[in-house]
Amino acid sequence: MSENKSKHQQVIEALAVSDGPMSANELWEHLRSNPTLKSIGIATVYRSLKKGVEDGELVPVELESGSVRYESSGLQHHHHFLCSTCSRAYDVEGCVKNLEKLLPQGFEMTRHEILLYGLCADCKMAG
Amino acid sequence: MSENKSKHQQVIEALAVSDGPMSANELWEHLRSNPTLKSIGIATVYRSLKKGVEDGELVPVELESGSVRYESSGLQHHHHFLCSTCSRAYDVEGCVKNLEKLLPQGFEMTRHEILLYGLCADCKMAG
DNA sequence: CACGGAATGATAATCAATTATCATACACGG
DNA sequence: CCGTGTATGATAATTGATTATCATTCCGTG
Numbered sequence: 001m002s003e004n005k006s007k008h009q010q011v012i013e014a015l016a017v018s019d020g021p022m023s024a025n026e027l028w029e030h031l032r033s034n035p036t037l038k039s040i041g042i043a044t045v046y047r048s049l050k051k052g053v054e055d056g057e058l059v060p061v062e063l064e065s066g067s068v069r070y071e072s073s074g075l076q077h078h079h080h081f082l083c084s085t086c087s088r089a090y091d092v093e094g095c096v097k098n099l100e101k102l103l104p105q106g107f108e109m110t111r112h113e114i115l116l117y118g119l120c121a122d123c124k125m126a127g
Numbered sequence: 128m129s130e131n132k133s134k135h136q137q138v139i140e141a142l143a144v145s146d147g148p149m150s151a152n153e154l155w156e157h158l159r160s161n162p163t164l165k166s167i168g169i170a171t172v173y174r175s176l177k178k179g180v181e182d183g184e185l186v187p188v189e190l191e192s193g194s195v196r197y198e199s200s201g202l203q204h205h206h207h208f209l210c211s212t213c214s215r216a217y218d219v220e221g222c223v224k225n226l227e228k229l230l231p232q233g234f235e236m237t238r239h240e241i242l243l244y245g246l247c248a249d250c251k252m253a254g
Numbered sequence: 255c256a257c258g259g260a261a262t263g264a265t266a267a268t269c270a271a272t273t274a275t276c277a278t279a280c281a282c283g284g
Numbered sequence: 285c286c287g288t289g290t291a292t293g294a295t296a297a298t299t300g301a302t303t304a305t306c307a308t309t310c311c312g313t314g
Contacts, residue, residue: 023301025301041262042263043263065191065194066192097225106248113241115241117237117239118235118236119234119237121232124234168295169294257314263307265306267305269303270300271298271301277293278294284285284286
């Protein structure tokens with residue numbers, strides 16, 4: 001047995017320690033910055049994401065048109081912040097009350113997502 | 128001067144009276160159900176949406192990956208409900224308090240979006 | 255060490271959304 | 285009615301994301 005982690009495991013783990021969901025491409029660029037993964041192919045990233053979702057380890061998160069991001073399943077309830085400058089998505093803790101008040105008559109709500117937009121700390125600092 | 132509305136005007140007006148934002152394709156199908164617009168082409172819909180945004184009459188709304196919806200600009204602050212069955216987006220009135228509490232240290236929020244998911248009244252009834 | 259299956263990388267193929275093209279149909283001023 | 289410029293519809297082309305393909309590399313086993 002190899003003592004090294006498979007690429008697949010590394011994809012899953014990268015998302016486990018990330019501070020927000022990532023798209024296939026974001027993840028690819030992120031992973032390649034790691035010396036041991038310099039040569040990872042985008043196909044492997046897509047394959048791992050697909051398998052991760054099938055295995056229930058990952059959850060797809062759709063925050064925008066154009067790309068699907070992924071995060072570890074089993075994170076506690078949280079929401080997201082989308083930086084208008086760097087386009088990164090960050091997890092934000094907590095929630096708010098009284099969302100049911102918004103629900104129109106006759107509608108049934110099964111879940112919700114709160115999206116905050118603006119500048120992340122890094123971009124604000126850099127700005 | 129023709130007493131008839133141009134296709135462009137009709138696209139803008141359809142969104143003005145809609146109960147939620149629509150994608151180019153949704154709008155196209157919706158408009159074609161109107162006898163006077165049976166033959167409208169999808170290109171005209173895209174052109175009108177583009178021009179509407181340029182003119183400031185419309186605003187693009189991204190609620191999912193895969194498609195951009197549009198709504199009239201100047202609507203009062205509101206949020207959206209996305210039906211998991213029919214995929215339609217509906218406007219929902221109102222908002223909630225304490226969203227700032229969610230903001231991580233050092234981040235700056237310029238706007239927010241609340242998305243409710245579930246069954247719309249029609250689909251719930253039909254279901 | 256040879257073999258067979260799984261993992262991987264490069265890249266071609268696919269798919270949906272959107273944009274570009276182009277010939278036609280209109281609308282209006284002369 | 286004629287010419288000109290805009291609006292429109294059909295459809296080809298483009299784009300970005302994702303998936304499929306295929307040859308190669310890995311790994312553990314016999």
